[in-house]
Amino acid sequence: MMASKRPKSTGDKKNDSADSAGSSTELGLPDDIFPLVLTSGTQELFECRVDKDVTRESPYKILRKEEILKDMKTRAAVSDFHPIKQTVLNYPGEELLLMFDRDFTCGQNFYLVLTEESKKRILEPPVSAREDTAEGTSLDSPPCKTPECQPWVSLGSEREIEEESVRDSRPRLKYRISRVRRKFGAPVTFTDCNAQESKDKYTECTSYDDRKFSIERMEITTGVQAVPTLRSISTQTRWTYPRNMCSQYEFREFTEEEKENIANSENFRNFVNSVVSRFEVAAQQNMIFDVFFNDWQALHEEDGIFGGKVETHLKEYQSFTDLHFTKEKTISDINWHPTINGLIAVSVMEKLSSEGKINGSAKLLQNPPLIFFWSFSDPINPQLLLECPDDVLSFQFCPSNPNIIVGGCMNGQVVLWDVSAHADRLQGTRSAAGKATSANECALPAFQDKRELNTPVVRYCAVSGVENGHKARITDVQWLPENFEISKAGIPVENKAHICVQVITCAPDCCVMFWDIRLPRVTTHSLTERKPKVTETPHLNRSDVPNTFKHLDLSWKPFIKVALPKKGTGAEYSPLKFSLRDNINDNQTGGSTETSEQNLEKSEGGTEYALLRASSAKQLKPLEDISTRFYIGTQDGEVVYTDWKMEKDNDSGRLLSTKPSHCFLVHDGFINSVRRSPFFKDIILTVGGWTFAIWKEGVMNGPIIHSSCSPKKCTVGYWSPSRPGLFFIGKEDGNVEVWDLLEKTHEASQTQNLSTTQITCIKPWIVPPKQHFLAVSDHSGTLHILEVPWSLRSPSYNEKSNMAKYFEKEVDRLIFLNKRKEMRAKEKKDKEAEEQKKKMEPKMPEKLEEQIEEENLVHYKTYLAMEKVILKNMGLLSDEEPALN
Numbered sequence: 001m002m003a004s005k006r007p008k009s010t011g012d013k014k015n016d017s018a019d020s021a022g023s024s025t026e027l028g029l030p031d032d033i034f035p036l037v038l039t040s041g042t043q044e045l046f047e048c049r050v051d052k053d054v055t056r057e058s059p060y061k062i063l064r065k066e067e068i069l070k071d072m073k074t075r076a077a078v079s080d081f082h083p084i085k086q087t088v089l090n091y092p093g094e095e096l097l098l099m100f101d102r103d104f105t106c107g108q109n110f111y112l113v114l115t116e117e118s119k120k121r122i123l124e125p126p127v128s129a130r131e132d133t134a135e136g137t138s139l140d141s142p143p144c145k146t147p148e149c150q151p152w153v154s155l156g157s158e159r160e161i162e163e164e165s166v167r168d169s170r171p172r173l174k175y176r177i178s179r180v181r182r183k184f185g186a187p188v189t190f191t192d193c194n195a196q197e198s199k200d201k202y203t204e205c206t207s208y209d210d211r212k213f214s215i216e217r218m219e220i221t222t223g224v225q226a227v228p229t230l231r232s233i234s235t236q237t238r239w240t241y242p243r244n245m246c247s248q249y250e251f252r253e254f255t256e257e258e259k260e261n262i263a264n265s266e267n268f269r270n271f272v273n274s275v276v277s278r279f280e281v282a283a284q285q286n287m288i289f290d291v292f293f294n295d296w297q298a299l300h301e302e303d304g305i306f307g308g309k310v311e312t313h314l315k316e317y318q319s320f321t322d323l324h325f326t327k328e329k330t331i332s333d334i335n336w337h338p339t340i341n342g343l344i345a346v347s348v349m350e351k352l353s354s355e356g357k358i359n360g361s362a363k364l365l366q367n368p369p370l371i372f373f374w375s376f377s378d379p380i381n382p383q384l385l386l387e388c389p390d391d392v393l394s395f396q397f398c399p400s401n402p403n404i405i406v407g408g409c410m411n412g413q414v415v416l417w418d419v420s421a422h423a424d425r426l427q428g429t430r431s432a433a434g435k436a437t438s439a440n441e442c443a444l445p446a447f448q449d450k451r452e453l454n455t456p457v458v459r460y461c462a463v464s465g466v467e468n469g470h471k472a473r474i475t476d477v478q479w480l481p482e483n484f485e486i487s488k489a490g491i492p493v494e495n496k497a498h499i500c501v502q503v504i505t506c507a508p509d510c511c512v513m514f515w516d517i518r519l520p521r522v523t524t525h526s527l528t529e530r531k532p533k534v535t536e537t538p539h540l541n542r543s544d545v546p547n548t549f550k551h552l553d554l555s556w557k558p559f560i561k562v563a564l565p566k567k568g569t570g571a572e573y574s575p576l577k578f579s580l581r582d583n584i585n586d587n588q589t590g591g592s593t594e595t596s597e598q599n600l601e602k603s604e605g606g607t608e609y610a611l612l613r614a615s616s617a618k619q620l621k622p623l624e625d626i627s628t629r630f631y632i633g634t635q636d637g638e639v640v641y642t643d644w645k646m647e648k649d650n651d652s653g654r655l656l657s658t659k660p661s662h663c664f665l666v667h668d669g670f671i672n673s674v675r676r677s678p679f680f681k682d683i684i685l686t687v688g689g690w691t692f693a694i695w696k697e698g699v700m701n702g703p704i705i706h707s708s709c710s711p712k713k714c715t716v717g718y719w720s721p722s723r724p725g726l727f728f729i730g731k732e733d734g735n736v737e738v739w740d741l742l743e744k745t746h747e748a749s750q751t752q753n754l755s756t757t758q759i760t761c762i763k764p765w766i767v768p769p770k771q772h773f774l775a776v777s778d779h780s781g782t783l784h785i786l787e788v789p790w791s792l793r794s795p796s797y798n799e800k801s802n803m804a805k806y807f808e809k810e811v812d813r814l815i816f817l818n819k820r821k822e823m824r825a826k827e828k829k830d831k832e833a834e835e836q837k838k839k840m841e842p843k844m845p846e847k848l849e850e851q852i853e854e855e856n857l858v859h860y861k862t863y864l865a866m867e868k869v870i871l872k873n874m875g876l877l878s879d880e881e882p883a884l885n
Contacts (some may be wrong), residue, residue, distance in 0.1 A: 015502045021608050032118040034084055035101070035108035042080045042313045045071065046098075046741055054100035059245050060122065061098045074341070076428055078324075087114060095124060149230060160223050199337075208688040294847060314736070314752055314774060321782045322382065331777035332393045336765040338402045341382070341429055342376035344765075344775055346783055347407070349391035362757065369405070370457075371395065373426065383426055394477045400499040401607055404548075408474025408505050412421045414515060414556065416462040418548040425456070440873040441720065462549035464515070464556035470507035477505045484626050486514055488559055489655060490645040492626035496615070499607055504580070510572035512644065512823035518612040519551050548609055562644045563657040564632065573660070574635045577674040579684055581627035581697070602701050629661075629697070633671025637688055637693065639664045644779055666693050668709070673717040679724040679800055683807060689716035692729060696811055704810035705745070718762045721791045722772060724803040730759030736776060738792060742802060764788070
């Protein structure tokens with residue numbers, strides 16, 4: 001009998017391993033094994049299915065330690081290996097032995113071997129024991145005899161069988177049906193008539209249900225005699241019961257002396273000389289062709305077709321909304337969690353205008369803006385709430401530590417949150433576990449619902465001063481990659497800490513700002529003024545706010561302010577979105593499992609940001625391979641290409657912003673998206689107004705692809721993370737357009753309606769191994785999670801190379817068009833100059849009619865004289881004859 005288990009609360013999870021170990025000891029089991037219950041899902045995941053992968057004859061399975069740890073990280077407390085988490089971590093080897101217990105000898109269907117000695121003892125039993133077992137079996141087993149055939153002896157069953165057989169008691173009746181010969185082949189006509197009118201007709205007897213009718217089934221006794229078939233079999237081996245056999249051997253190796261003799265032998269030299277030419281050809285072919293390429297896999301598409309039909313539409317997987325918090329609000333930005341699958345964060349803002357916010361300021365103070373953390377495991381209740389000082393238009397997780405979040409507010413302030421205290425709650429992703437509130441949570445006074453009080457509300461730990469930040473709403477915020485940092489002159493230098501410590505923001509106040517989350521570098525102080533270094537770990541103060549960035553609260557200032565002046569005028573550009581060249585840590589479109597695990601390890605390690613100091617640029621090595629140029633989209637529909645590196649003024653010696661090198665007026669409205677392709681770092685997608693455009697960095701003649709004006713405004717755009725030629729465009733009428741450049745370039749491949757209001761944000765995400773999601777938010781505050789079908793997530797053969805060729809052709813086409821325009825402009829200019837020259841020439845006075853008649857008469861007399869000379873030369877006119885008049 002299996003002992004029943006009592007349910008455990010969240011607080012008892014840490015003692016699971018100890019309690020389970022204690023129970024094993026009480027059952028009298030050895031200390032080197034641990035009974036486990038593996039569900040069917042876990043058996044399929046680790047390929048240890050009962051009676052398929054593991055049997056009574058082959059009851060063992062080797063499990064890798066890293067796979068068990070990965071399962072415990074992914075499923076946390078749900079994992080069947082969670083009770084022995086610490087034991088697995090302390091296991092010295094890389095592979096553990098799992099044994100199948102078919103008879104439940106240890107109490108469960110499996111048990112795990114906890115030591116290397118027991119593992120070797122089970123896998124490699126002593127040789128003497130195996131030999132004794134084999135010899136004992138062969139001696140004790142009785143000899144096998146071949147059965148001999150015996151003659152068949154009748155016992156009188158033939159008479160019984162003959163009596164039970166059924167025979168006809170009377171001769172069978174025979175009927176003959178004939179027809180008159182003259183009617184052969186004649187058509188047959190069927191009619192309806194009354195059966196009572198003629199005797200030859202029949203009367204129909206319809207069936208009915210007779211409740212009084214019953215039939216009794218008679219009992220019949222039958223006899224059957226079976227005789228075994230004769231079969232002759234012969235064998236030359238002695239048969240024993242079948243057993244699984246295996247053999248082990250040690251490879252034989254030549255000695256050093258034997259190797260030297262073989263290498264110096266004449267046969268070996270002849271062999272090498274005979275095969276060296278073929279070996280060179282094979283080596284050359286291996287360098288030219290990929291010998292590991294699977295040709296069969298390239299011949300067919302992936303198994304994504306069901307029933308002969310290809311699924312192309314986006315499927316609604318899940319939706320998130322909250323009637324209390326998101327009522328009369330819209331979603332301004334969404335971001336997937338970089339390391340936790342199925343967790344997404346959204347920021348909401350009021351739909352009110354500036355005047356409406358002033359009128360309803362009292363209500364807004366009681367209900368501050370929030371950022372929601374939604375989990376797939378609980379679509380009703382949010383997992384976490386982040387309190388904001390004002391509406392957040394853009395926020396982003398830190399790539400090196402996902403527990404740190406930065407956001408830009410409507411009032412121009414930059415905000416930082418630290419959710420490290422709630423990391424276990426977010427990784428649990430179960431509503432049942434989420435009912436246990438943390439000690440660090442705090443509830444807002446206006447929220448009185450019991451359900452809402454279970455969700456912790458995290459207050460921001462640092463915010464920039466209003467006087468030091470932007471003077472307008474922050475529309476975009478991004479972390480600078482961890483492979484470099486920016487000095488005060490805008491020069492990229494090495495980042496020795498290898499963590500993201502700088503943030504870039506932009507706002508329509510005509511500037512881009514760079515922020516540093518570290519303590520500023522200490523200037524010269526006396527020894528008495530220097531404070532001792534803080535060695536204590538950050539803790540929570542009375543207001544439950546982490547002290548991670550206490551040194552920045554209300555004193556945070558940007559260390560670089562890049563202005564965007566226009567050429568030839570005193571005006572400036574108003575940026576809304578920007579895109580960096582070397583943004584290698586793009587954590588919003590999904591990433592590899594290794595990157596996610598590295599980020600998770602960094603976040604678990606816990607970086608003490610309060611101890612970090614901004615280093616001097618003189619002590620760091622400048623990086624020449626980092627590009628400082630980036631694209632900016634403005635609220636006037638302009639795409640600006642500029643440089644954040646500062647220039648030194650020759651007169652004053654101050655650092656000034658460089659003027660943008662190029663500006664293109666392409667869009668007819670606000671630019672709401674500037675996205676780089678995840679496959680081509682020099683390809684940029686911009687969306688604004690009623691059009692979208694695709695640019696190639698380095699081509700300054702204009703966009704290589706520019707769409708025609710659509711009937712509805714384009715509100716957002718995003719590249720596909722798995723297909724190089726696919727991107728999504730959101731519209732103001734609630735439609736999502738899917739553009740496949742390999743299929744069509746003049747119109748969208750498909751259009752799908754998701755909402756009655758405009759689409760505000762689109763963010764794709766890849767869940768390993770083959771599940772792709774697309775998060776789409778609308779103006780009504782609803783977050784839609786769509787599952788991307790196979791046709792929209794699986795690239796075709798050589799799609800990346802085909803798209804690269806397509807972009808190159810578009811660049812050549814653009815260059816050719818620009819040359820044609822220049823040539824036409826030159827021709828037009830030359831034509832205008834020629835016309836102008838003709839206009840400037842002096843005009844000759846017009847002749848009178850009399851002068852014209854006199855000139856014509858002179859020409860006529862000249863003609864008559866010439867005619868007379870010709871006729872005389874031909875002998876047709878003598879000297880005496882007059883010429884014809």
